[in-house]
Amino acid sequence: MKIVDATLEQDVTFANEMEKVRADFPVLKLEVNGKPLIYLDSAASSQMPQPVIDRLVYYQTSQHANVHRGVHYLSETATSEYEGARQKVQHFVNAREDREIIFTSGTTDAINLVMHGYGRKFIKADDEIILTTLEHHSNIVPWQMLAQETGAKIRVVPVNDAGELLVDEYEKFFNQRTKFVGLIHVSNALGTINPVKKMIALAHMHGVPVLVDGAQAAPHMKIDVQDLDCDFYVFSAHKLCGPTGVGMLYGKASLLESMQPFKGGGEMIATVTFEKTTYNTIPHKFEAGTPPIAAAIGFGAAIDYLLTIGIDEIHAYEMELLHYATELINELSGVHVIGTAASKTSVLSFVVDGIHPHDIGTLLNQEGIAVRTGHHCAQPLMQRFKIPATSRASFAFYNNRSEVEAFIAGIYSVQKFFSR
Ligand code: PLP
Numbered sequence: 001m002k003i004v005d006a007t008l009e010q011d012v013t014f015a016n017e018m019e020k021v022r023a024d025f026p027v028l029k030l031e032v033n034g035k036p037l038i039y040l041d042s043a044a045s046s047q048m049p050q051p052v053i054d055r056l057v058y059y060q061t062s063q064h065a066n067v068h069r070g071v072h073y074l075s076e077t078a079t080s081e082y083e084g085a086r087q088k089v090q091h092f093v094n095a096r097e098d099r100e101i102i103f104t105s106g107t108t109d110a111i112n113l114v115m116h117g118y119g120r121k122f123i124k125a126d127d128e129i130i131l132t133t134l135e136h137h138s139n140i141v142p143w144q145m146l147a148q149e150t151g152a153k154i155r156v157v158p159v160n161d162a163g164e165l166l167v168d169e170y171e172k173f174f175n176q177r178t179k180f181v182g183l184i185h186v187s188n189a190l191g192t193i194n195p196v197k198k199m200i201a202l203a204h205m206h207g208v209p210v211l212v213d214g215a216q217a218a219p220h221m222k223i224d225v226q227d228l229d230c231d232f233y234v235f236s237a238h239k240l241c242g243p244t245g246v247g248m249l250y251g252k253a254s255l256l257e258s259m260q261p262f263k264g265g266g267e268m269i270a271t272v273t274f275e276k277t278t279y280n281t282i283p284h285k286f287e288a289g290t291p292p293i294a295a296a297i298g299f300g301a302a303i304d305y306l307l308t309i310g311i312d313e314i315h316a317y318e319m320e321l322l323h324y325a326t327e328l329i330n331e332l333s334g335v336h337v338i339g340t341a342a343s344k345t346s347v348l349s350f351v352v353d354g355i356h357p358h359d360i361g362t363l364l365n366q367e368g369i370a371v372r373t374g375h376h377c378a379q380p381l382m383q384r385f386k387i388p389a390t391s392r393a394s395f396a397f398y399n400n401r402s403e404v405e406a407f408i409a410g411i412y413s414v415q416k417f418f419s420r
Contacts, residue, residue, distance in 0.1 A: 361391060
């Protein structure tokens, strides 16, 4: 196998800057099976830099109390840090108001909130919900549950062989019965970046609201919900260097106000008697119980961290890694990249002739290389490509070219192992 030399022009200074960033990630010093860890599974969950870890420790050691309920120093501090984190998320996605940001436990929770809060109130029998073949299970199953409950129907936008949505087909789906669109911004399985702005505009021409699943977009590109004009936008903190257990739902204020609550309990109420409850204003109407305070503050710290590096810089660097890896993997015979869209994030899904993805993942792990293998919570997409699974390397800004080379050499070794 030939390791191709840098065929792409790389800005050396820029690459050196990104190299320094690696020092922020304690986990990258880890050895796995006696080899330095090469972590290529950031699309599943990214790693956490020291400033975010430090922020969590500081909160726990000096600022922790329950929020919105106390008049004492710690409660007021925790409340102002928690609400400050909401404002960081608001600015990160350029929402008009901070009350349009709901903290959830993650992307899945946020989609379920919209299904219960919006879907169960406004979608009825024979109404149609448009989804796409690229959706993650978390943007399929809640809508299927709603369809089973109400008698609504789901229509699915197809993809071409490159893994790009057929927008012309999507356009044809709209009719009087269309009531909702759920759209993945970036495919977790293939990396395809979808033309969501155009697709949202098409839906709005028919008066249909759109939820965008941004779990794989927010870590890699600037998100501007006002520019997209999406009605709902969702993502998780743990995919952008933040903690698990927290994510966000952006919703246009008028829509959030029109929705019914998802969970009942403390904090989401204005008044309660045994006869009747009146609800709090947004965002609190959708944050029943004690929220993930520490995680939300860590989420804010992760946003601060990413912004100091620069989202555009992250995107540009990750694209270089993707192009380099794609070029190298295409040199290997018997290896096929699944997902060759013109517009992609740094996800490289592939299959190898005669070798099960699980075996590839297991053997790469022996070299300290972490990739994901399986259906990536996108079984309908795997069925579309007539494959049970892929291996997937996902590159983050804390990866580098020598890791890409080790990964490619690893695949080559796996092929050699199976050809013995
Ligand atoms: N949507 C996409 C595109 C994803 O990649 C993921 C996670 O892999 C999810 C939704 C679900 O995210 P979470 O498990 O954080 O709720």
